[in-house]
Amino acid sequence: MGASVRGDRGAEGGAGPEPVRVPGAAEPARWPGNGGPRAEDVLERAFSLRKAHSIKDMENTLQLVRNIIPPLSSTKHKGQDGRIGVVGGCQEYTGAPYFAAISALKVGADLSHVFCASAAAPVIKAYSPELIVHPVLDSPNAVHEVEKWLPRLHALVVGPGLGRDDALLRNVQGILEVSKARDIPVVIDADGLWLVAQQPALIHGYRKAVLTPNHVEFSRLYDAVLRGPMDSDDSHGSVLRLSQALGNVTVVQKGERDILSNGQQVLVCSQEGSSRRCGGQGDLLSGSLGVLVHWALLAGPQKTNGSSPLLVAAFGACSLTRQCNHQAFQKHGRSTTTSDMIAEVGAAFSKLFET
Numbered sequence: 001m002g003a004s005v006r007g008d009r010g011a012e013g014g015a016g017p018e019p020v021r022v023p024g025a026a027e028p029a030r031w032p033g034n035g036g037p038r039a040e041d042v043l044e045r046a047f048s049l050r051k052a053h054s055i056k057d058m059e060n061t062l063q064l065v066r067n068i069i070p071p072l073s074s075t076k077h078k079g080q081d082g083r084i085g086v087v088g089g090c091q092e093y094t095g096a097p098y099f100a101a102i103s104a105l106k107v108g109a110d111l112s113h114v115f116c117a118s119a120a121a122p123v124i125k126a127y128s129p130e131l132i133v134h135p136v137l138d139s140p141n142a143v144h145e146v147e148k149w150l151p152r153l154h155a156l157v158v159g160p161g162l163g164r165d166d167a168l169l170r171n172v173q174g175i176l177e178v179s180k181a182r183d184i185p186v187v188i189d190a191d192g193l194w195l196v197a198q199q200p201a202l203i204h205g206y207r208k209a210v211l212t213p214n215h216v217e218f219s220r221l222y223d224a225v226l227r228g229p230m231d232s233d234d235s236h237g238s239v240l241r242l243s244q245a246l247g248n249v250t251v252v253q254k255g256e257r258d259i260l261s262n263g264q265q266v267l268v269c270s271q272e273g274s275s276r277r278c279g280g281q282g283d284l285l286s287g288s289l290g291v292l293v294h295w296a297l298l299a300g301p302q303k304t305n306g307s308s309p310l311l312v313a314a315f316g317a318c319s320l321t322r323q324c325n326h327q328a329f330q331k332h333g334r335s336t337t338t339s340d341m342i343a344e345v346g347a348a349f350s351k352l353f354e355t
């Protein structure tokens with residue numbers, strides 16, 4: 001079990017992860033030539049410096065996640081701890097948006113909305129009375145119908161169960177554009193990443209975006225953005241480069257170990273999970289991340305000890321998903337499903353973040 005934070009300074013560690021400072025979009029003149037270090041060199045040095053510190057790094061980073069969690073208080077009103085929107089759900093896929101939206105609630109959001117295609121809405125409503133379901137995504141006014149809710153939402157999770165219908169994707173493009181204009185944080189997953197691979201400009205440089213690709217989605221994005229196949233022997237460098245090429249958008253590459261980067265810093269989450277790979281775990285992750293991104297931005301960099309709030313949020317969501325998987329597997333073994341993992345969110349959250 002363990003998680004590590006890779007950095008090029010302060011191997012003895014302070015309260016938080018040390019950044020890998022590499023010239024990226026913020027310092028284009030130093031990248032890749034004219035005297036600045038190559039990302040590979042920085043990473044290599046960083047890894048050898050910090051190899052022995054993974055357990056401490058995990059604790060340090062989990063502490064930063066704890067710092068961003070808002071206290072429960074009797075003086076708060078409904079909505080203050082998070083109103084999250086999930087954009088996804090079509091005729092074929094109703095489970096994915098449900099998993100994302102219910103996970104947001106279980107992590108601690110107060111209200112969770114789903115904006116889906118009309119055929120998916122009654123099904124999603126029937127799964128849970130706790131979700132607010134809007135059957136608008138295939139309407140000609142879809143962008144307006146979602147936009148009118150944006151002032152009341154703290155973050156959007158775009159893509160779970162969206163499918164790849166052109167008309168739906170055009171509407172989602174419009175929803176992303178109006179969300180950016182309103183500075184709403186967006187987590188982009190699943191078919192939302194398909195859309196971004198077709199049009200990287202849609203998200204380029206948007207500092208409130210987090211992309212959560214699985215292995216296949218990452219390769220597709222890398223190919224589209226960097227115009228060449230990724231180096232499968234250098235996953236850290238690949239995640240770092242993709243983030244930089246997207247203008248320092250935060251990227252979470254899910255897998256046996258989750259690799260996270262904002263183009264300047266690379267974190268690795270290897271919280272113990274299990275070998276059970278049922279579908280829907282990524283949806284739990286993206287829904288949880290929607291809430292944590294909101295909390296992290298609200299808390300600000302002073303609570304994350306100068307580290308990127310979005311990276312800290314992403315580390316929290318990865319750790320939580322993997323811990324849910326671990327706990328569910330202890331009880332259910334091979335029959336573990338994502339619903340079993342969702343039932344573990346409360347206990348997993350307490351174990352990781354309320355110690």
Ligand SMILES: NC(=O)C1=CN([C@@H]2O[C@H](COP(=O)(O)OP(=O)(O)OC[C@H]3O[C@@H](n4cnc5c(N)ncnc54)[C@H](OP(=O)(O)O)[C@@H]3O)[C@@H](O)[C@H]2O)[C@@H](O)CC1
Nearest residue numbers: 093094095096160161162163190191214215216279280283
């Ligand atoms: N209950 C529901 O409603 C759920 C709905 N979901 C929704 O489904 C939609 C499509 O999402 P997706 O993830 O299946 O994507 P997509 O690119 O079509 O993958 C296609 C193929 O890629 C492969 N493959 C996948 N992962 C891999 C890996 N790590 N490593 C290696 N290979 C891997 C694998 O290929 P195969 O093994 O069959 O050759 C797979 O068949 C999306 O809207 C999503 O939200 C899900 O959220 C689950 C729960």
Ligand SMILES: Nc1ncnc2c1ncn2[C@@H]1O[C@H](COP(=O)(O)OP(=O)(O)OP(=O)(O)O)[C@@H](O)[C@H]1O
Nearest residue numbers: 214254255256258273279280281282283285321322
């Ligand atoms: N080999 C693995 N070992 C341990 N954990 C893994 C492994 N692969 C993925 N995970 C974890 O499972 C979660 C979901 O990742 P995964 O790659 O399955 O996403 P996904 O394919 O998008 O899922 P979904 O079925 O929801 O679309 C992440 O928290 C990730 O850390």
Ligand SMILES: [Mg+2]
Nearest residue numbers: 190214282283
């Ligand atoms: Mg997925």
